[in-house]
Amino acid sequence: MYRSVQSRRPYRAAVLTFALAASACVLFAPPMAGAQSKTTAKKSTVKTSKSSTKAATKPATTSATKPTTTAATTTTAAANAQQPDGKQVYSTTCAACHQVTGEGVPGVYPPLAGSEWVNGDEAKVVRIVLHGLTGPVEVAGETFNSMMPPWGATLKDADIAAVLTYVRSTWGNKGAPITSTKVAAIRAATTSRTMPWTSAELATVK
Numbered sequence: 001m002y003r004s005v006q007s008r009r010p011y012r013a014a015v016l017t018f019a020l021a022a023s024a025c026v027l028f029a030p031p032m033a034g035a036q037s038k039t040t041a042k043k044s045t046v047k048t049s050k051s052s053t054k055a056a057t058k059p060a061t062t063s064a065t066k067p068t069t070t071a072a073t074t075t076t077a078a079a080n081a082q083q084p085d086g087k088q089v090y091s092t093t094c095a096a097c098h099q100v101t102g103e104g105v106p107g108v109y110p111p112l113a114g115s116e117w118v119n120g121d122e123a124k125v126v127r128i129v130l131h132g133l134t135g136p137v138e139v140a141g142e143t144f145n146s147m148m149p150p151w152g153a154t155l156k157d158a159d160i161a162a163v164l165t166y167v168r169s170t171w172g173n174k175g176a177p178i179t180s181t182k183v184a185a186i187r188a189a190t191t192s193r194t195m196p197w198t199s200a201e202l203a204t205v206k
C-alpha cells in the first residue's frame with residue numbers, strides 16, 4: 001500500500017506537468033501554429049484563427065453597438081425582478097387567440113387593439129380575464145359570438161395586472177395601468193362566480 005502511494009506521486013507530478021504544458025500550449029497556440037509548417041498544422045491553424053477572429057471581433061461589435069441598451073435592460077430587469085413581465089404573460093397566455101399584434105382573428109377572436117373593453121372600465125376587463133367571456137360581444141364595431149376561457153386559476157393577481165397593463169398601453173391603446181391590488185379586490189368580490197361573463201352582465205357591473 002505504502003509503496004503504491006509512493007510510486008503514484010511521480011505519476012501525479014507527471015500528469016500535472018503535462019496538464020500545465022497542455023494549457024500553455026493552448027494559450028500560445030495561435031503564434032505557435034503560425035510558426036509551424038503549413039502541412040502539419042493546417043487544420044489547427046484554421047481552427048485557431050477562426051476562434052481568435054471571433055474572440056477579437058465579438059467584444060468589439062457588442063460594446064460598440066449596444067452599450068446603452070445593455071445597461072438599460074439590466075436596470076429594468078433588476079427593478080422588475082419581482083414584477084411579472086406583461087408582454088411575456090401576453091405571449092404565453094393570450095397571443096394564441098388574440099395574436100401577437102393584438103388584432104385577433106376576424107370573425108373568431110376579437111381584437112384587443114382599439115377595443116373599448118380593453119381601454120374601458122377595469123372592473124369589466126379584469127372580470128373577463130378572471131372568469132372568461134361568452135355569448136355575443138361587440139368589439140370595435142364587429143360582433144363576435146364565441147367563448148373565452150377563464151384565467152383566474154392559472155394567473156396570479158400580479159400576472160393579470162401586468163398583462164392588462166401591457167395590453168392597455170400597447171398597439172395604440174391608452175388605458176391606465178391596473179394594479180395587482182385592484183385585481184385582488186375584484187377577485188375577492190367575485191369568488192362565487194363560476195361561469196364566464198356575458199357582455200350583457202358586464203354592462204351592469206360598475
Ligand code: HEC
Nearest residue numbers: 093094097110111115117118133134135144145146147148
Ligand atoms: C382560447 C382563446 C383565447 C385566449 C387564450 C384568450 N382569449 Fe380573450 N377572448 C377570446 C374570445 C373568443 C373572446 C370573445 C368571447 C365572446 O365572444 O363572448 C375574447 C374576449 C376578450 C376580451 C373582450 C373583447 C375584446 O376583444 O376586447 C378581452 C379584453 C380579452 N379577451 C382579453 C384576453 C387576455 C388579456 C387574454 C390573456 C390573459 C386572453 N384574452 C386570452 C379568446 C381568447
